[in-house]
Amino acid sequence: MMGKFNLNNTSILQSIKWGRMPIFRFARFFANFFLTLAVLSLFFVGLSFLGGFQFGLAVRIVIFFVILFIFFWEADLFLKNRIQSPQISKNIEEVAKAPGDYNLAEFLSFSSALIVYGALRYCKRRRISEVSSMALLYAALDADRDINVIFSRLNVSSADLKQDLKNSLEKSKRDGSFALSFSEDFNLAIIDSLNEAVMHKHERIEPMDILVGISKAEFFKKILVNASLKLDDFENLTLWFDYFTRKIKESKQFWSKENLAITGSLGKDWATGYTITLDQYSIDLRREVRRWLYKAIIGHEDEIEKLQAALVRPEVNNVLLIGEPGTGRDSIIEGLARRVYLGKSLEEINYYRVVELDMTALLSQMTDNNQVENVLDRIFQEAVTAGNIILVIKELQNYIGIENPQPGSIDIAGIIGKYLKIQAFKFIGLTDYAGLHQRIEKNSSLLSLFEKIEVAEVSEQETIRILQNLALELEYKYKVFVTYPAIRELVSLAARYIPNQPFPQKGIDLLQDVVVYVARSMKQRVILPEHVSKVISTKTEIPVGSVEKKEKETLLNLEKLIHDRIVNQEEAVKEISIAMRRARAGIASKKRPMGSFLFLGPTGVGKTETSKALAEIYFGGEKKMIRLDMSEFQAIADIPRLLGARGEEGLLTTPVRENPFSLVLIDEIEKAHRNILNLFLQILDEGTINDGQGRKTSFTNTIIICTSNAGAEKIFKATEKNEPVDKEGLLEDLFNQKIFRPEFINRFDATVIFKPLTKENLLAICQLSLKSLQKSLREKDIEFVITEGLKEKIVDLSYKPAFGAREMRRVIQDRVESVVAQALLEDKITKGDKFEISDDFNLTKVEK
Amino acid sequence: MSNNILASWFLWHFYEEPRFLLQVWRNYIQFSIDFFSTPLLLKTLFSPWRRYNWGYPRGFDVGKFFETLTSNILSRIVGAISRFVLIIVGIVFQIFIVIAGAVVFLGWIALPLAVLMGLLFCFGLYSI
Numbered sequence: 001m002m003g004k005f006n007l008n009n010t011s012i013l014q015s016i017k018w019g020r021m022p023i024f025r026f027a028r029f030f031a032n033f034f035l036t037l038a039v040l041s042l043f044f045v046g047l048s049f050l051g052g053f054q055f056g057l058a059v060r061i062v063i064f065f066v067i068l069f070i071f072f073w074e075a076d077l078f079l080k081n082r083i084q085s086p087q088i089s090k091n092i093e094e095v096a097k098a099p100g101d102y103n104l105a106e107f108l109s110f111s112s113a114l115i116v117y118g119a120l121r122y123c124k125r126r127r128i129s130e131v132s133s134m135a136l137l138y139a140a141l142d143a144d145r146d147i148n149v150i151f152s153r154l155n156v157s158s159a160d161l162k163q164d165l166k167n168s169l170e171k172s173k174r175d176g177s178f179a180l181s182f183s184e185d186f187n188l189a190i191i192d193s194l195n196e197a198v199m200h201k202h203e204r205i206e207p208m209d210i211l212v213g214i215s216k217a218e219f220f221k222k223i224l225v226n227a228s229l230k231l232d233d234f235e236n237l238t239l240w241f242d243y244f245t246r247k248i249k250e251s252k253q254f255w256s257k258e259n260l261a262i263t264g265s266l267g268k269d270w271a272t273g274y275t276i277t278l279d280q281y282s283i284d285l286r287r288e289v290r291r292w293l294y295k296a297i298i299g300h301e302d303e304i305e306k307l308q309a310a311l312v313r314p315e316v317n318n319v320l321l322i323g324e325p326g327t328g329r330d331s332i333i334e335g336l337a338r339r340v341y342l343g344k345s346l347e348e349i350n351y352y353r354v355v356e357l358d359m360t361a362l363l364s365q366m367t368d369n370n371q372v373e374n375v376l377d378r379i380f381q382e383a384v385t386a387g388n389i390i391l392v393i394k395e396l397q398n399y400i401g402i403e404n405p406q407p408g409s410i411d412i413a414g415i416i417g418k419y420l421k422i423q424a425f426k427f428i429g430l431t432d433y434a435g436l437h438q439r440i441e442k443n444s445s446l447l448s449l450f451e452k453i454e455v456a457e458v459s460e461q462e463t464i465r466i467l468q469n470l471a472l473e474l475e476y477k478y479k480v481f482v483t484y485p486a487i488r489e490l491v492s493l494a495a496r497y498i499p500n501q502p503f504p505q506k507g508i509d510l511l512q513d514v515v516v517y518v519a520r521s522m523k524q525r526v527i528l529p530e531h532v533s534k535v536i537s538t539k540t541e542i543p544v545g546s547v548e549k550k551e552k553e554t555l556l557n558l559e560k561l562i563h564d565r566i567v568n569q570e571e572a573v574k575e576i577s578i579a580m581r582r583a584r585a586g587i588a589s590k591k592r593p594m595g596s597f598l599f600l601g602p603t604g605v606g607k608t609e610t611s612k613a614l615a616e617i618y619f620g621g622e623k624k625m626i627r628l629d630m631s632e633f634q635a636i637a638d639i640p641r642l643l644g645a646r647g648e649e650g651l652l653t654t655p656v657r658e659n660p661f662s663l664v665l666i667d668e669i670e671k672a673h674r675n676i677l678n679l680f681l682q683i684l685d686e687g688t689i690n691d692g693q694g695r696k697t698s699f700t701n702t703i704i705i706c707t708s709n710a711g712a713e714k715i716f717k718a719t720e721k722n723e724p725v726d727k728e729g730l731l732e733d734l735f736n737q738k739i740f741r742p743e744f745i746n747r748f749d750a751t752v753i754f755k756p757l758t759k760e761n762l763l764a765i766c767q768l769s770l771k772s773l774q775k776s777l778r779e780k781d782i783e784f785v786i787t788e789g790l791k792e793k794i795v796d797l798s799y800k801p802a803f804g805a806r807e808m809r810r811v812i813q814d815r816v817e818s819v820v821a822q823a824l825l826e827d828k829i830t831k832g833d834k835f836e837i838s839d840d841f842n843l844t845k846v847e848k
Numbered sequence: 849m850s851n852n853i854l855a856s857w858f859l860w861h862f863y864e865e866p867r868f869l870l871q872v873w874r875n876y877i878q879f880s881i882d883f884f885s886t887p888l889l890l891k892t893l894f895s896p897w898r899r900y901n902w903g904y905p906r907g908f909d910v911g912k913f914f915e916t917l918t919s920n921i922l923s924r925i926v927g928a929i930s931r932f933v934l935i936i937v938g939i940v941f942q943i944f945i946v947i948a949g950a951v952v953f954l955g956w957i958a959l960p961l962a963v964l965m966g967l968l969f970c971f972g973l974y975s976i
Contacts, residue, residue: 018853060970067966070959074861081868082860255872260879267885270934271892273899343882385899 031072038065084110189213273386285337297335299458323455326505397435433694489529499698579750601754604804630672644692653691669706684747873949884938897927
């Protein structure tokens, strides 16, 4: 339902008018001015004691200035506390339920009313017949500093935008008289801003709400498109800015309960015990968290709630916080420490000290493990006796289940075990999944004394908010300016190119790297998306910035690029190219691998070579190829070798974790055990698999190619008869022979048949191979002339249809390369020479 | 909101701001109670200082027993003295907060009158 809107006769308009009265406009200036005069006039009082001035008059002058100061000071207070926030008759939540019943102008804040008032005045002055949301944005940019800050964070120039808006407004419909009517998009913007205000629990409609309201207007879409932004970006930024300004405002209210509570409680401390030994080897998190200004724990509220509840349980009140490093485990502890310190946690643990025991410091200072055990025992006793300690040990797995501890390592399971049973001993251990499975789970009695809380990875949206807060600290430290698009780009690229590390840590690390890079090497210290791309490219060795453009070019020319290396196999190459284009055009699921293919065909026909070509074209080199031969994985017992196990890295998962942008070549897939094929079903379908240590390995940035010789005979027969290979029939045979199952084959983007090579193909391949030798010799300034006779002789010697082109490599090595090597060593050919090799493999110089 | 600025000021100065000052006053009183935690100090007045407590020896050893007893009594005495001092400091501080709050509160209420009297004094229409 459309709301009414009329600024006339509203109390907020009255406030604006009062606010423009000189007494209020200049109140702060006069207050400061008269305070200065009052202080200076004390000089007359001093002078009067020396007889240079009449005492009574001096006092009167001082009092006069003090009175004027008080008058203007109170006027300023009255302006801020009363005039600028007049009381409203209704809660805006109720208003939002039936906006049509109210004049929405009544619910504007003072700053918002100034914006609307500015828009009205502008339209009236320029005789624009209707006040539109565009005029509202123009006025907002003119009146509100915060809105300008928002646009600068979005890397949009406020001045340019204002000029564009002005030009567009000048072209609006003009009328002789200004009728004070509002356009439809203006009304919609006001309704949206009302809903926005309700959502953010504002008392009134604030400028940020109006801005979000305007952002949904049609004309604003163009602004967003020009700046490569989405509506979500805009809402995220305003939401964060709103939070940030609120926190800054709250921090200035020194009289508020929360700010007073920062001092802590001396009385409660005196009622608890000393922890002399613990203090030597620990970090009291109270010191870390007491001065937080705008820092907040984002995305882990659930975990903190669970942690608090677990710590006050009557029986087991020890917690094992399980999560991969970088998921925010430390932040959860800090969040708990902050709540506990301010007395905002549960009654039973309010005002406790959250203390992190620094095991590394402890172990580095003592070589004798008995001594360490004694100190630990004393520390745990102190924690119990003090009565206000929540003890934290990070990476607990490093101190549990250690066999044959050496100096610098210790197994504390025995010592801590007896304390964990004591109710007054509150303990939090941090570990990861590998540590849990490999060490802690082995000690089931110890594990039973913990409540396990799993830490989930924060979302991309939450990471953006965390990075926005961090950016402020980094901006201050390195004197740079981090734009919002840079942060958004960072999170999006990190999610894509560094999939095997968790958020938020990878985002935090990257942001720090980008800031340092810009601070050191850029003149203009503004962080833009391209700086992020540059740093990620360096880090991952992937040309990130140009990836989209480059990938488009690659995909469009894929056939040609593959054929630069591969002879024949037109159909196969075409099929691969079509499948890759389909998979990468954004239609296919982003969760699955970039491409997945099954190459069927006899040996030596170019299956591996095609894979190498694809690795080079797509990932920039053959070194980005992870190759596994499935003949080594024919039993269930081979699965741990493939996926890893306790203390063992997986031959498939670890290289993919380390190089997520790779081509995975699985040779002789038909030889793999059925259960191993099932694992590939999951990889092809979901794009991820958990390794033997419980870590998620993502295959979404890999191309998976499985090769197989199965069905080679049928392919040969078809080729001999010069008939096309019946792919459906071939696959049917493979299903009947139970070599593959239909559900396995269906998971691939394409099943590609490679045909045997003909003599003509081999001649072309021979030419390619000899050209490679020719190229190497040319670098030595030696010219190698390839003759037809030589090529034919090589093909004659190596032509065995069952082995394809594989034999040719051997023949070239044995007969050609060895002859050239011998001649080079004997100085028969030197720099500047030209030679050829005859069909009986004799090297002869050719005159130039 | 009344269109009369004077009425609006009157309402703000004599109702809204005093209400705000009372809230701030309450926050400070609450803070001083939390900071000194006087009830807790009273409850634990005779507890050992910083929970220093020694276990009595097993078996019959009068010397050791009295040594421990003396130490424990001493710990309680130190605890009681320290807490008593803190309780006194706390009470004094709380009295100060109450008085300071009252002065600010009443001072604010009386501010217009003080300004008026100051003006009269400046122009010689009123003398102290």
